[in-house]
Amino acid sequence: xxxxxxxxxxxxxxxxxxxxxIEVVNPADEQVIARIPAAGALDVDTAVRAARxxxxxxxxxxxxERAARLAALRDVxxxxxxxxxxxxxAELGSPPQFSQAVHAAVPIAVAGSYAELAATHSFEERxxxxxxxxxxxxxxxxxTPWNYPLHQIVAKVAPALAAGCTVVLKPAxxxxxxxxxxxEAVHEADVPAGVFNLVTGLGPxxxxxxAEHPGVDLVSFTGSTAVGRQIGAVAGAAVKRVALELGxxxxxxxxxxxxxxxxxxxxxxxxxxxSGQTCxxxxxxxxxxxxxxxxxxxxxxxxxxxxxxxxxxxxxKQRTRVRGYIEQGIAEGARLVAGGPESxxxxxxxxxxxxxxxxxxxxxxxxxxxxxxxxxxxxxGDEDDALRxxxxxxxxxxxxxxxxxxxxxxxxxxxxxxxxxxxxxxRFNPLAPFGGYKQSGVGRELGAHGLxxxxxxxxxxx
Ligand code: NAD
Numbered sequence: 101x102x103x104x105x106x107x108x109x110x111x112x113x114x115x116x117x118x119x120x121x122i123e124v125v126n127p128a129d130e131q132v133i134a135r136i137p138a139a140g141a142l143d144v145d146t147a148v149r150a151a152r153x154x155x156x157x158x159x160x161x162x163x164x165e166r167a168a169r170l171a172a173l174r175d176v177x178x179x180x181x182x183x184x185x186x187x188x189x190a191e192l193g194s195p196p197q198f199s200q201a202v203h204a205a206v207p208i209a210v211a212g213s214y215a216e217l218a219a220t221h222s223f224e225e226r227x228x229x230x231x232x233x234x235x236x237x238x239x240x241x242x243x244t245p246w247n248y249p250l251h252q253i254v255a256k257v258a259p260a261l262a263a264g265c266t267v268v269l270k271p272a273x274x275x276x277x278x279x280x281x282x283x284e285a286v287h288e289a290d291v292p293a294g295v296f297n298l299v300t301g302l303g304p305x306x307x308x309x310x311a312e313h314p315g316v317d318l319v320s321f322t323g324s325t326a327v328g329r330q331i332g333a334v335a336g337a338a339v340k341r342v343a344l345e346l347g348x349x350x351x352x353x354x355x356x357x358x359x360x361x362x363x364x365x366x367x368x369x370x371x372x373x374x375s376g377q378t379c380x381x382x383x384x385x386x387x388x389x390x391x392x393x394x395x396x397x398x399x400x401x402x403x404x405x406x407x408x409x410x411x412x413x414x415x416x417k418q419r420t421r422v423r424g425y426i427e428q429g430i431a432e433g434a435r436l437v438a439g440g441p442e443s444x445x446x447x448x449x450x451x452x453x454x455x456x457x458x459x460x461x462x463x464x465x466x467x468x469x470x471x472x473x474x475x476x477x478x479x480x481g482d483e484d485d486a487l488r489x490x491x492x493x494x495x496x497x498x499x500x501x502x503x504x505x506x507x508x509x510x511x512x513x514x515x516x517x518x519x520x521x522x523x524x525x526x527r528f529n530p531l532a533p534f535g536g537y538k539q540s541g542v543g544r545e546l547g548a549h550g551l552x553x554x555x556x557x558x559x560x561x562x
Pocket of ligand 1: 309322346348469
């Protein structure tokens with residue numbers, strides 16, 4: 101793992117104008133593992149100009165050639181899979197096996213899907229006496245968080261490049277090394293200079309300068325709802341396109357006919373994976389009151405299995421925040437059945453896998469996104485009650501429904517105000533659109549729906 105001391109702009113690593121640096125810390129042992137540049141507004145301007153200059157050439161590149169570059173990019177990611185996993189483990193703290201199986205593997209699948217979509221998507225259609233052209237939106241500002249550092253980059257950059265857009269990426273402060281590795285991969289894949297640019301830096305400095313830059317046509321942001329709201333306001337004032345992938349507080353609804361042990365075990369695994377730092381994690385488990393005690397006991401046993409396996413949180417601030425929520429859950433009267441606010445280890449930003457029972461829908465831990473390994477189990481009386489609780493937050497990103505038969509689960513899922521629902525533990529699909537209802541966001545990522553976000557239409561009449 102190598103850290104660059106420059107920014108990747110116009111096809112080369114260049115020194116930043118700003119002398120500020122970001123220290124990258126390994127959250128498992130709190131050691132500084134690298135120092136990388138924190139770009140200023142002038143650096144951002146240089147990167148946007150490079151992306152703007154490269155736009156006409158890349159937009160005019162035939163989709164088949166754009167597809168070939170994306171296929172080459174996927175192949176580089178495959179060749180460097182081990183290094184990607186090591187880098188994510190070093191800066192995010194994710195256990196090595198999870199880094200391989202998810203942090204490295206999912207972006208490879210997504211890059212591959214856009215190589216295929218770029219080759220097969222119909223960028224032109226005939227509607228009566230018109231031809232409708234789908235053209236690239238222009239220069240894209242991609243601003244990403246740290247929790248799935250490579251996935252979130254690829255979920256923006258791959259469709260943007262497939263569409264013919266050029267990109268300036270501002271990755272999260274905590275995980276810039278994965279972004280640098282991605283820039284190396286883009287370079288190795290022979291993507292023309294200026295088509296992809298990387299500026300590492302602080303959100304309120306480099307991120308804000310990028311979102312506000314008049315040379316940017318579309319801001320694609322993944323992160324907290326608080327920052328997303330600001331970015332939406334900036335984009336609205338400038339009348340520029342914006343896509344927002346924000347927070348979540350997803351419900352895992354276990355209907356009375358479900359296989360309870362399976363639903364609870366998979367539900368606990370879902371919340372504990374990536375140390376609970378997953379926006380779509382099913383952090384509210386809803387169980388019928390007749391099976392409630394059994395479910396709580398199953399969850400307590402399941403959570404205990406993660407005590408030695410779970411990675412740290414990304415930084416000290418997140419750990420303080422998550423512990424604060426656990427303390428608030430206790431103070432508001434929820435019953436702690438596993439874990440708690442105490443640090444399980446002396447070094448590293450670890451939090452124990454935590455389960456709360458007797459949680460009521462209005463409690464803070466049932467309403468706000470905790471972003472840590474904390475599960476709340478809520479009882480419900482009947483299906484309408486379950487639906488009211490499931491839909492009773494400002495978020496609507498994802499969720500799960502379990503039932504004895506699929507049709508029953510699907511009928512419930514149709515009534516949920518949420519962008520993605522897994523039925524009886526359905527698998528992740530890299531082609532399925534991902535994104536939120538309500539305050540979980542605007543727009544969709546992945547698959548054909550994700551590609552369309554980076555296209556604008558022009559009608560020619562004959
Ligand atoms: P964050 O909003 O603090 O930061 C996200 C990115 O925005 C970072 O790159 C940061 O540097 C940048 N940023 C911060 N302030 C900025 C500003 N004023 N202007 C421009 N950019 C700015 O979020 P985080 O703490 O890094 O990530 C956790 C949050 O992300 C959680 O709320 C989680 O739910 C959400 N998230 C959502 C999805 C999704 O797809 N919906 C996926 C992952 C994470």
